[in-house]
Amino acid sequence: MDQHENGAQWPQTMNPAGLATPGGHYSHVSIANGLVFVSGQLPIDATGRKLTDASFEAQAEQVLANLACALAGAGSDVTKLAQVRVYIVDIEHWARFNEIYARWAGDARPARAVVPVPALHFGLKIEIEAVAAI
Template identity: 25%
Template sequence: MNKEIIHTNKAPEAVGPYSQAVACSANKLVFLSGQIGLDPNTGKLIEGDFELQVRQSFNNMQAVIEASNATLANVVKMNLFLTDLTKFDVVNKIMSEIFPKPFPSRSTVGVLNLPKSAEFEVEAILAL
């Protein structure tokens, strides 16, 4: 997979660990369903700690990525959903720790509710 980062000074800089746009040539695209902070062993939501819930969501996403015979470097687009956008910086911090540069493109959306009363959900598109 060949990933090309698209950047222009005519649009605002990214306000987190993501790129303005990503172009890629791929043999296969993989569309990951949203992942929330469910513990895969118990099926229960990590509760009481937003950061742990975000980390578990990313761990769940990474498990599906690995099952696709891919790595985080194959992620070209992500969608993040938060029930509280004041926690946006927490997600950016965690994402910058987890993802290799160059970062994928990304959208972040504030939502009223998520499944199982989760506070965070992540979905991704991979290019293999």
């Protein structure tokens, strides 16, 4: 990674194998100064198939798998998460998401927000973004 004059590192971007090609002008992962920034992950599988008609649970499992893939591609993992932001289209899904997330995260307890939103792209029900250490 290149460095600024003040020693800060320029961001390195990547799209780890196992994730669909980004659908816009962004990278799945940006790494700078020992931190991994993961762009919002939607329930889209590695082939690009959107899980629009899948249950909330299936969509939640897919975004968490995408998050794990993005972290691994950057040399990080769930135990190094610092912050997670979750967008859900119905606050009624909060309790079920919390159960799925707790099982996925195990002993890791990063800072987290669950934000209800009116809609997400493609009619999907959940999106997750995160920050982790390398």
